[in-house]
Structure formats: structure tokens, C-alpha cells
Amino acid sequence: MSILVIAEHDNSTLKPATLNVLAAAKAIGGDINVLVAGENCGGVAEAAAKAEGVSKVLVADNAAYGHFLAENLSGLVVELAADYSHILAAAGTTGKDFLPRVAALLDVAQISDIIRVEDADTFVRPIYAGNAIATVKSSDSKKVITVRPTGFDPVAGEGGSATVEAVSAVKDAGVSAFVGEEKAVSDRPDLAAASIVISGGRGMQNGDNFKMLEQVADVLGAAVGASRAAVDAGFVPNDMQVGQTGKIVAPQLYIAVGISGAIQHLAGMSDSKVIVAINKDEEAPIFQVADYGLVADLFEAVPQLEAELKKVL
Amino acid sequence: MKVLVAVKRVIDYNVKVRVKPDNSGVDLANVKMAMNPFCEIAVEEAVRLKEKGVATEIVVVSIGPKACQEQIRTALALGADRGIHIETDAEVQSLEAAKLLKAVVDKEEPKLVILGKQSIDTDNNQTGQMLAALAGMGQGTFASEVVVDGDKVNVTREVDGGLMTVALNLPAVVTTDLRLNEPRYASLPNIMKAKKKPLDTTTPADLGVDVAVRLTTLKVEAPATRQAGIKVADVAELVDKLKNEAKVI
Numbered sequence: 001m002s003i004l005v006i007a008e009h010d011n012s013t014l015k016p017a018t019l020n021v022l023a024a025a026k027a028i029g030g031d032i033n034v035l036v037a038g039e040n041c042g043g044v045a046e047a048a049a050k051a052e053g054v055s056k057v058l059v060a061d062n063a064a065y066g067h068f069l070a071e072n073l074s075g076l077v078v079e080l081a082a083d084y085s086h087i088l089a090a091a092g093t094t095g096k097d098f099l100p101r102v103a104a105l106l107d108v109a110q111i112s113d114i115i116r117v118e119d120a121d122t123f124v125r126p127i128y129a130g131n132a133i134a135t136v137k138s139s140d141s142k143k144v145i146t147v148r149p150t151g152f153d154p155v156a157g158e159g160g161s162a163t164v165e166a167v168s169a170v171k172d173a174g175v176s177a178f179v180g181e182e183k184a185v186s187d188r189p190d191l192a193a194a195s196i197v198i199s200g201g202r203g204m205q206n207g208d209n210f211k212m213l214e215q216v217a218d219v220l221g222a223a224v225g226a227s228r229a230a231v232d233a234g235f236v237p238n239d240m241q242v243g244q245t246g247k248i249v250a251p252q253l254y255i256a257v258g259i260s261g262a263i264q265h266l267a268g269m270s271d272s273k274v275i276v277a278i279n280k281d282e283e284a285p286i287f288q289v290a291d292y293g294l295v296a297d298l299f300e301a302v303p304q305l306e307a308e309l310k311k312v313l
Numbered sequence: 314m315k316v317l318v319a320v321k322r323v324i325d326y327n328v329k330v331r332v333k334p335d336n337s338g339v340d341l342a343n344v345k346m347a348m349n350p351f352c353e354i355a356v357e358e359a360v361r362l363k364e365k366g367v368a369t370e371i372v373v374v375s376i377g378p379k380a381c382q383e384q385i386r387t388a389l390a391l392g393a394d395r396g397i398h399i400e401t402d403a404e405v406q407s408l409e410a411a412k413l414l415k416a417v418v419d420k421e422e423p424k425l426v427i428l429g430k431q432s433i434d435t436d437n438n439q440t441g442q443m444l445a446a447l448a449g450m451g452q453g454t455f456a457s458e459v460v461v462d463g464d465k466v467n468v469t470r471e472v473d474g475g476l477m478t479v480a481l482n483l484p485a486v487v488t489t490d491l492r493l494n495e496p497r498y499a500s501l502p503n504i505m506k507a508k509k510k511p512l513d514t515t516t517p518a519d520l521g522v523d524v525a526v527r528l529t530t531l532k533v534e535a536p537a538t539r540q541a542g543i544k545v546a547d548v549a550e551l552v553d554k555l556k557n558e559a560k561v562i
């Protein structure tokens with residue numbers, strides 16, 4: 001078996017999720033290659049070459065891939081697909097965008113968001129927002145898979161010494177173009193990769209009150225998230241959303257503030273190691289999954305939390 | 314321009330999902346079904362494009378058993394002009410759904426196809442992208458804004474870390490994210506009118522598509538449940554537990 005993992009990166013750094021995808025590749029077993037497609041992404045390729053278990057890194061460095069347009073990226077991966085039994089990418093917004101195109105062009109099914117590998121054909125994935133866990137077996141000759149990073153412990157990012165090889169193929173489908181982007185600029189860690197996450201829900205009442213959570217986050221070195229209710233109410237942008245339709249996180253510590261614990265939110269965070277809930281409604285379902293629950297008015301408890309943390313950290 | 318919208322009949326998002334005791338799947342007997350929430354957003358976007366004078370006709374398509382005509386009628390009540398039902402009682406997976414939709418696209422030649430980004434049952438997030446690939450079209454997935462401009466459409470996408478805007482040649486495929494719009498409710502007069510709108514029925518065989526499944530579900534289980542922990546009395550106790558018991562700070 002030979003496995004192609006498509007690296008997730010921003011042209012300058014390799015995203016940690018790639019190491020989780022490599023762990024899924026390792027669980028399948030076989031020779032593992034990594035594709036780094038981007039523009040001026042040589043540094044990313046060097047980083048990928050150091051990851052544990054990678055035998056070869058393919059680099060496609062071209063303006064056509066600079067913004068990871070699905071139409072171009074999928075053409076490239078299809079071109080390389082003949083050599084591989086499995087093609088894997090992280091189930092982030094890039095992988096979810098281009099990989100189904102790859103599957104369709106190869107005329108195979110895609111297996112989305114796997115959280116476990118049973119064998120080379122059989123995988124476990126959540127359905128119905130994590131309310132059910134399905135074990136599925138693929139009858140296709142090639143498996144095209146997105147991997148939920150939180151389902152796999154990452155492989156080591158250092159110590160490997162893969163060869164790096166340039167890919168000359170340039171696939172520009174010519175149907176799409178990058179116009180612009182607005183990336184949230186923050187010194188805080190990325191939500192999906194943070195070891196501590198503090199999230200607010202409808203109980204926060206407005207967007208300004210999220211500043212209270214940001215202050216706690218800065219003491220803890222945490223990322224700030226939100227429930228879908230807080231996003232729907234317009235308090236915060238959608239890229240902060242934790243849940244079935246947002247980001248799936250599994251940090252060491254998850255602090256839910258003013259979040260009732262709708263099933264859609266639990267689907268995004270219930271794999272966290274330790275869950276803390278702060279809510280004034282003691283009947284809130286979030287307390288059923290919390291390791292530590294505090295029934296309190298968040299507007300009193302959160303500033304106290306900031307002060308107490310400053311004392312001990 | 315003509316807009317094609319695909320909608321899926323799924324379990325109502327308010328219903329508590331229960332796994333069958335024999336682990337063969339999720340219990341859907343006597344469960345309330347509804348249009349997939351992301352598909353509602355797709356219909357709403359098409360209707361708004363028509364209200365702006367950008368879209369001239371909205372065709373809504375659904376794949377599944379006879380009962381999906383309910384969801385097609387809902388879309389017609391919201392403002393779609395006519396429906397196409399691809400009738401089958403078989404399980405249709407994403408790639409096969411995309412092939413069926415491709416066959417409809419070939420026939421209808423829409424300028425824009427709008428779908429939900431994922432259905433809340435199988436959570437695959439694939440069909441729109443697969444359709445775009447099969448049709449050789451560009452795609453704007455996870456859209457939070459759609460602006461048609463001449464022979465192009467600018468789509469602002471919800472991506473990890475923020476927003477990204479792409480320009481796509483028409484025809485193109487758009488998949489909807491939550492913030493694209495807030496769907497309206499159908500009024501009673503429009504629900505009555507929808508009953509008279511045209512609805513054609515076809516089948517996978519008529520469209521020449523083999524819908525045999527590629528992924529076999531071996532078993533479906535309930536997720537492991539977390540045990541509720543303890544209640545702490547105050548913030549000081551909470552911080553003490555996190556530091557000295559859980560050791561996570």
C-alpha cells in the first residue's frame with residue numbers, strides 16, 4: 001500500500017493537523033508520501049520531510065496552487081493518484097473543498113471525517129452530528145479520505161528525513177480565481193490546535209462581552225470559541241464556531257461559558273480531555289458532560305476566574 | 314439566468330437521533346422529516362437572486378423516495394418555480410447524487426447551481442464539490458456571500474481563520490454556509506400556490522446513472538457518553554481543581 005497525504009499549510013508553515021493525518025496514514029500502514037502544493041512553499045516541504053514516517057515529499061510550487069483553489073489542486077492530485085492506494089487530507093475547509101473533487105474525478109466515493117482506522121478498507125466516522133458513529137467499508141480500488149485531526153494523536157514533527165522531489169505538473173483549470181481574503185489576526189493560538197479553549201454562548205449577551213473571555217484566554221494562552229447560538233445571534237464571526245457545523249476541537253481543557261450544551265455544540269467539543277461549564281442554569285445539559293460545573297452568573301464568575309488564574313499562573 | 318437548487322429530505326434537526334438496537338442504523342420510523350437546513354439556505358439564496366432580478370427561473374431538484382416531494386413543495390412555496398423529483402427508494406450516496414445532478418444539469422443548463430454544504434444526516438460535505446468536478450465547473454463552497462457579476466460570480470467563503478473570496482466563471486456551483494442568509498417561512502397562500510406548480514418525476518435509470526453504493530455501512534453505534542463530573546462551589550475551588558486535580562493549567 002502507498003499513501004499520499006496532502007499537507008495543510010499556508011505556504012510558510014506546515015499546519016499541525018498534517019501530523020494528525022500522518023497518524024491516520026500510519027494506522028492504515030504502507031509507504032507514506034506527502035504532497036505540498038502551494039506557492040513559494042519550499043519551507044513547508046522541508047518541515048514535512050522531518051515528520052515521522054514520511055518517505056518522500058512531493059512539492060508542486062506554482063502560482064496556480066498559491067491559494068489552494070480546489071479546481072487546480074484537485075487536477076494535480078488526480079494526476080498523481082495512479083501511484084497511491086489511499087489519498088488523505090485533513091478535514092479542514094481546504095481538504096473538504098478539494099478532496100471530493102478528486103474522488104469524483106477518480107470515480108470513487110469519499111470517506112469523510114474519519115476518526116478511526118479499522119483496516120485498509122474500513123473506517124469509523126461520526127454521522128448525525130456525532131449522535132451516531134458509523135463503521136463503513138469501501139469497495140473502491142482507491143480510498144479518498146478526509147481525516148478529523150482530533151481523532152488521531154499526531155506523529156512526531158521532527159526526526160524524519162524524507163527525500164524532497166519537485167513535481168512539474170501544473171494544473172490550472174482556468175475556471176476560478178482568487179480575489180481576496182480577510183484572515184482574523186490574532187496572537188492567540190488557532191482554535192483547532194489550541195490546548196485550551198474558552199467558548200461563549202448565547203449567555204454572553206453580546207459581542208463586546210466576549211472581551212471578558214479574551215482576557216481569560218490571554219492569561220491561559222487559550223483560543224476563544226463560540227457556540228452556534230452566539231454566531232447566529234451575530235455576537236462573533238462564524239470561524240469561531242465550535243460544533244457540528246463549525247470546528248471540531250479536542251483540547252486538554254475546554255471552558256464553556258454561558259453555553260447551554262445543545263447537541264450540535266457537544267458534537268464539536270465532547271472529546272476534550274477536561275470540560276468546565278459555567279452557567280447560571282443548573283439544569284443546562286452542558287453540566288451532563290462537564291467534569292467541573294460551576295452554577296454562577298458568568299458576569300461575576302468570569303472576572304473572578306481571570307483574577308484567580310492570575311494568582312496561580 | 315436559470316438557477317438549479319438541490320434539496321435533501323433529512324431527519325428534522327430538532328429530533329433526538331436514536332441508534333437502532335441492532336446497530337444497523339439510525340431509527341427513522343415515525344420520525345419527523347424536514348428539508349436539510351443548509352438546503353433551506355440554498356433555496357432562500359436562489360429566491361433572493363430572483364427578487365433582485367438576477368435569476369429568472371428557479372428549478373428545485375430532490376433525490377429519494379416519493380416523500381421527498383414534500384420538500385420540493387416546500388421549496389416551491391418559498392419561491393422556486395418548478396420541481397424535479399428523481400425517485401428512488403435506494404440509498405443514494407454523494408458520488409451517485411452528484412452524477413444524478415450532473416444529468417439534470419446537462420438537461421437544464423443552469424447558470425448557477427446552489428446546494429447546502431452538507432446534510433445533517435450523513436455529514437459528508439461532498440455532493441456540491443463532486444457535481445462541480447463532474448460538470449467541469451468552478452465551485453464556491455461554504456458561501457457567506459454570493460454576488461453575480463456579468464458572466465462571473467464572486468463567492469465569499471467561510472474558511473479556517475476567516476473569509477476568502479473567489480471569482481468563478483459561470484456556470485458554477487455554490488454550497489451554502491450558515492451565515493449566507495436567514496431563510497423565510499412560507500406563507501399559507503404560497504403553500505397553496507405551490508401545489509399547482511409543475512413537478513416532474515424521473516428515475517436514476519431514466520438518467521442513466523447506476524446508484525449502487527460504494528461504501529457499505531457495517532454498523533452504527535451510539536457514541537461513548539461522558540460521565541457528568543462534580544459541581545464546584547466557587548471560582549477558587551474551580552481553579553484549585555484544574556491546577557491540582559486535573560493538572561490542565
